[in-house]
Amino acid sequence: MSKLVELVDIVTNFYTYEGTVKALNRVSLTIEHGSSFGLVGESGCGKSVTARSIMRVVQEPGRIEGGSVLVYLDETDETKMIDLMKQSEDYMVDLRGNKISMIFQEPNAALNPIMSVGEQVAESFLFHRKQELCKKVLSELNSPDCKTIYPLRKLLQSIYMAADENPDSFGLKLMSKIPVLKWWRRRMKQEALKQSAEIISKLGIPNPAEVVKLYPHNLSGGMKQRIVIAIALACNPVLLIADEATSNLDVTIQAQILELLRELKQKEISSILLITHDLGVVAETCDRVGVMYAGNLCEVADVKDLFSHPRHPYTRALLDSVPKLSQEGELKSIEGNVPNLVTPPPGCRFHPRCPYRKGICSVELPELRNVGKNHQAACHVLPE
Amino acid sequence: MQKILELKRLKKHYPILGGVLRKKISSVRALDGIDLDIYRGECLGVVGESGCGKTTAGKTIIRLHTPTNGSVYYYPEGRGPEGRMDIASTKISALKRLGIRSKLQMVFQDPTTSLNPRMLAKHIIAEPIKVQENVGGRELEGRIIGLLQLVGMTRDHLLRYPHEFSGGQRQRIAVARAIATNPEFIVLDEPTSALDVSVQAQILNLLKSLQEKLNLTYLFVTHHLLVVKYISDRTAVMYLGKIVELGKTRDIFSRPIHPYTHALLSGIPIPDVEHKQHRIILTGDVPSPVNPPQGCRFHTRCAFSVDRCRMEDPDLAEVENGRSVACHRQHEMEKLVSDRFG
Numbered sequence: 018m019s020k021l022v023e024l025v026d027i028v029t030n031f032y033t034y035e036g037t038v039k040a041l042n043r044v045s046l047t048i049e050h051g052s053s054f055g056l057v058g059e060s061g062c063g064k065s066v067t068a069r070s071i072m073r074v075v076q077e078p079g080r081i082e083g084g085s086v087l088v089y090l091d092e093t094d095e096t097k098m099i100d101l102m103k104q105s106e107d108y109m110v111d112l113r114g115n116k117i118s119m120i121f122q123e124p125n126a127a128l129n130p131i132m133s134v135g136e137q138v139a140e141s142f143l144f145h146r147k148q149e150l151c152k153k154v155l156s157e158l159n160s161p162d163c164k165t166i167y168p169l170r171k172l173l174q175s176i177y178m179a180a181d182e183n184p185d186s187f188g189l190k191l192m193s194k195i196p197v198l199k200w201w202r203r204r205m206k207q208e209a210l211k212q213s214a215e216i217i218s219k220l221g222i223p224n225p226a227e228v229v230k231l232y233p234h235n236l237s238g239g240m241k242q243r244i245v246i247a248i249a250l251a252c253n254p255v256l257l258i259a260d261e262a263t264s265n266l267d268v269t270i271q272a273q274i275l276e277l278l279r280e281l282k283q284k285e286i287s288s289i290l291l292i293t294h295d296l297g298v299v300a301e302t303c304d305r306v307g308v309m310y311a312g313n314l315c316e317v318a319d320v321k322d323l324f325s326h327p328r329h330p331y332t333r334a335l336l337d338s339v340p341k342l343s344q345e346g347e348l349k350s351i352e353g354n355v356p357n358l359v360t361p362p363p364g365c366r367f368h369p370r371c372p373y374r375k376g377i378c379s380v381e382l383p384e385l386r387n388v389g390k391n392h393q394a395a396c397h398v399l400p401e
Numbered sequence: 402m403q404k405i406l407e408l409k410r411l412k413k414h415y416p417i418l419g420g421v422l423r424k425k426i427s428s429v430r431a432l433d434g435i436d437l438d439i440y441r442g443e444c445l446g447v448v449g450e451s452g453c454g455k456t457t458a459g460k461t462i463i464r465l466h467t468p469t470n471g472s473v474y475y476y477p478e479g480r481g482p483e484g485r486m487d488i489a490s491t492k493i494s495a496l497k498r499l500g501i502r503s504k505l506q507m508v509f510q511d512p513t514t515s516l517n518p519r520m521l522a523k524h525i526i527a528e529p530i531k532v533q534e535n536v537g538g539r540e541l542e543g544r545i546i547g548l549l550q551l552v553g554m555t556r557d558h559l560l561r562y563p564h565e566f567s568g569g570q571r572q573r574i575a576v577a578r579a580i581a582t583n584p585e586f587i588v589l590d591e592p593t594s595a596l597d598v599s600v601q602a603q604i605l606n607l608l609k610s611l612q613e614k615l616n617l618t619y620l621f622v623t624h625h626l627l628v629v630k631y632i633s634d635r636t637a638v639m640y641l642g643k644i645v646e647l648g649k650t651r652d653i654f655s656r657p658i659h660p661y662t663h664a665l666l667s668g669i670p671i672p673d674v675e676h677k678q679h680r681i682i683l684t685g686d687v688p689s690p691v692n693p694p695q696g697c698r699f700h701t702r703c704a705f706s707v708d709r710c711r712m713e714d715p716d717l718a719e720v721e722n723g724r725s726v727a728c729h730r731q732h733e734m735e736k737l738v739s740d741r742f743g
Binding site for chain 2: 334341351
């Protein structure tokens with residue numbers, strides 16, 4: 018399989034009053050075309066910051082301080098890669114929601130309460146797919162059964178012809194700002210709404226033509242999450258980042274959404290980066306898993322490998338501390354707490370809680386190294 | 402086994418006010434007729450989706466909410482069934498005077514909001530003791546230190562504010578506050594859902610050991626099924642304000658009967674790659690508790706509903722020893738599910 022996104026030594030810091038929070042400490046990982054990569058860890062370990070760093074949307078007071086995000090959009094040609102860290106903001110704006118899109122954690126916060134859900138899905142078409150929309154509207158205007166009166170049709174045709182050539186031209190932008198004149202966009206919006214109804218129906222929402230007119234408060238949690246997914250999927254992204262997409266949902270709704278993601282994975286999108294704290298979700302939906310702890314990636318492996326032969330002490334402890342269906346006897350817990358990232362422990366950040374620690378652990382930060390086929394772990398000791 | 406609490410047809414409806422005169426126009430039927438016996442020394446898990454009335458059940462049982470209808474009988478220790486009293490209809494002042502309030506305690510979901518940020522840990526734990534008894538000075542301090550040690554903390558933590566603790570430690574303080582008055586019964590309302598996985602295990606183990614040491618009875622309210630599986634002896638599954646299945650946790654997980662329990666259990670993501678389970682995906686969402694569906698409340702999402710389900714609300718009926726299910730087709734359900742989903 019070929020690479021799609023490669024993170025190399027990403028460092029992201031947050032500059033707070035209490036000091037510098039070293040949220041990501043040289044994280045490197047690779048997501049392949051057609052795979053679903055799961056990122057697990059406890060809260061505050063840097064999962065979401067990793068996702069936000071890929072999109073370059075780290076909030077204030079955070080800053081990406083180093084490293085590179087290499088994106089291989091062309092599956093066949095590995096040399097045609099783009100380093101997102103070196104691109105302009107304009108390029109990123111064009112990329113977000115188009116080639117790489119993201120589902121945010123809380124659907125209530127991700128949706129705008131004063132826009133109908135149809136408009137919100139249509140926004141991504143209007144932003145990234147202007148030319149296609151213009152072509153559609155033009156073909157509609159040119160068709161013989163167009164009912165618009167002749168002079169108006171002629172006018173609209175000329176405007177849309179100009180828009181088709183260069184949708185960002187100054188004249189059109191100016192026209193979109195002036196009342197009355199901005200009505201030329203109406204047909205484009207209607208077309209976008211039509212397309213959003215289509216994408217909403219694909220996500221298994223009954224009666225899409227009615228649903229697009231509703232507002233977020235009219236919908237239930239599961240439906241809202243579907244709308245958020247629809248927004249993310251609107252432009253057929255190559256990578257979908259799902260940041261805790263199911264954490265706030267009930268078990269039965271979570272099962273629906275996971276099933277949906279799995280179906281979409283087969284049909285629509287090539288790769289998913291699934292961020293979650295729930296090991297069960299990862300076991301069921303992902304091919305590859307990365308385990309994060311306190312801003313470091315400590316183990317990367319195929320899902321079967323990771324659950325059957327975890328190598329890093331933290332992964333083992335984490336797997337042991339989750340109650341299982343076949344749980345007998347006492348649940349093992351990890352002693353202590355997650356460290357404060359303003360003053361992380363020296364060396365391996367897990368060593369104060371690690372039962373296998375040695376002298377070197379508190380001195381030197383271990384690097385990810387191969388411990389098996391497609392299996393890397395960052396540990397000095399690697400207990401058997 | 403001895404009963405500690407007995408709920409009879411317990412109902413709690415929250416009024417919805419509307420119009421100019423703020424009259425009651427409708428009500429949210431959070432709890433709609435629950436019958437439940439809670440035995441001394443057990444841990445009863447209550448599971449269900451959000452909005453099914455789990456938390457309301459917990460709060461109504463210990464009379465943080467006054468029930469709309471029905472009764473909650475409390476059997477004091479060593480008094481036998483004759484000594485029972487109805488908490489639901491007793492005045493709050495009487496509950497305080499008789500010392501029943503101190504016997505029924507609660508641990509809330511999010512320790513960040515359930516602890517007063519302006520009080521020291523010491524005062525937080527001392528507050529319920531001071532309300533009940535007239536102690537002070539060294540004796541009180543000694544008791545607080547004892548409680549802190551019981552929940553795995555030390556006397557260094559006495560003079561700190563809640564924000565200085567981590568999430569797990571805060572929840573430990575909340576537990577210490579709940580056990581400060583020597584209660585018999587504690588409602589644990591999602592005590593681990595705000596915590597991380599590794600800390601969750603610590604708190605669960607702490608709760609288990611405290612139950613043994615202090616001979617406590619728990620009502621463990623959660624939406625996390627694997628946690629219930631781990632900690633509780635019996636489990637009640639709730640749906641839209643009613644209990645749909647009740648039984649020993651082991652039985653419910655190995656052999657669910659009600660179709661909702663089937664769906665709920667098959668929906669748990671299992672952290673084990675070897676485990677391949679056939680998933681029952683329910684269509685649609687939970688109906689609104691303001692006007693729940695006619696007949697069986699689950700029929701709108703049930704794959705096996707028949708005409709009778711749409712007309713008649715099934716009662717919670719005992720199927721076998723200690724196992725009750727509210728379903729019209731309970732006897733054929735096992736076969737139906739296996740035929741349909743394999």
